[in-house]
Amino acid sequence: MERRSIGAGALAVGAVGLGCMPMSWAYAPSRRRGQESLAAVHTALDLGSNLLDTADLYGPFTNELLLGRVLAERRSEAFVSAKVGLRAGDQHVVADGRPGYLRRACDATLRRLRTDVIDLYQLHRVDPDVPVEETWGAMAELVGAGKVRALGFCALGAGAGPGAGRRGDRAYGTTVRHLERAQQVFPVSAVQAELSVWSPEAAWQLLPWCAARGVGFLAAMPLGSGFLTGTLTPGEGFESQDVRARHPRFTAHAMASNQALVAGLRRVAGRHGPGVTAAQVALAWVLAQGPQVVPVPGADRARWAAENAAAAEVRLTAGDLSEIAALPAAVGAWD
Template sequence: MKARRLGIQGPQISAVGLGCAGLSWAYSESSRDDDVSVAVIHSALDHGVTFFDTADSYGGGHNEELVGRALRRHRHEVTLASKVGLRPGPGGLHPDGRPDHIETAIDATLYRLGDDVVDLYYLHQVDPDVPLADTWGAMASLVEKGKVRHLGLCEVTPEQAAEAHSIHPVTAIQSEFSLWTREPLEAGVLDWCRENDATFVPFAPLGRGSLTGAVTATRALAGDAAEPPNRALGLLREVAGRHWATPAQVALAWVLAQGEHVVPIPGTKHRRYLQENVGAARIELTPEDLDDLATAPVVATVR
């Protein structure tokens, strides 16, 4: 597995990470399902994955417990990211950037992970009711206390990233990004990360499954009326044929080709797809490939 650096002062991490959210959300909490999820994480380790992503809101904390248990004997080999800033409430999850919530949440996260430090701690969502400076200041204090090594942001604008960066370095920004959801590229977030030595971490880099050909765009968009991305899939299949690869691998290779500071975190519950995903790091797209893929249709970011 190729490696890329987390930020400018962070560790070397695998060029393709593992997003672990689906390991809790898609399964019940039976021990049988947990065993399957743990096996996926261990398979990722076997394939050279060293970057794992979870959050305190995934599965109501269950995901952190699962990931912590699976990685316990390998903790020194990996970089572990988690998130704070969402809490359950009426109608679902709501942003909570209050400093007292930040200070309490980290201790609960460390307890669930069975650890004493988180390598990368993201603000899951900016709270519109709390000044970002207050939230980020509370997160920066966790670094000073030794509970967190590096800080990141999720789904932010370049202006918000700059505001936070002026208080404490932003090591990473995580947003949805794929061949057909390119908002962070168009909004300048990838450029901001490059210019400020931050890593850009795309989640859903396979278009929520639609760029693999395994699901339709309608299903991926949870009922939205968007047309299936037939043209995008056609382009991916055409380029894949040149490299003896799959459409999913080419879709991931396109994300990786956006810069050495980009580290996607596709999620999967199946070891076969995991092997396919990590294989994308070996594909070197040509300028012709990139020109062809640039003509793929773009859809609005899925929320």
């Protein structure tokens, strides 16, 4: 698989990563199968999708424990991307950027992952009650201590992703200001935010910022929380604990309207051979947004991990990209 750089070329990863979140958090609880998820991780590593993205929030903690079972056998083959700064409160997820908390959380993550070092440690959210310089400085100390190799920001500016607020973090202007302030303390190696055919906003401001500074960009939810795979049908019900049950793009009306996006991706896929899927075209579009962009699609089954990895071989033409750009904007947005 093609390799892409994270952080001014200092770190290299497979062009398509693996998002581990669906294995233990956010989506349908009834689908969670530990052995099948382990098989997905092994398949991803076999095919070169070595960036494994996790977080202590996912579960909480169970995602890291599951991934640790694979890393105990194959640590040298993996690039571990973990997150800190969000924790489950009594009623909802809360940001916590206090230095003492970050240090304790890092040590706990290392134990659960069964590793001595985290390749990329991302701030999951900025804590509004702690100056970002203080939080980022504490994370930089973890690099100095040899527990972390590089630092990144996650989900800044994301629209309606799991754990995101209905407003707040969606302002990309605020994101860039946080990034600039953090950059004065310690280099930002990567930024992770939602980027897909139906959520292209990050390409307008965050991607240029990253490209100008040699910062990697991890594209979260590049398959639109599963919608762009074409496997979900309008009116499909979601379990109450599945975040899509409350997502305005997954109402019956929105899903019916947004089928036009899937149809467009399928048309493009048809020109690239009988085995190419709408999901692979959606990932190829993300890859085409810049050489520093690494899509991190979630997968909890080996067959999905294999299909996603194969997207690295799909090369979209200028005509393909123009056709995708002309597709209608997605229906359904937070108020």
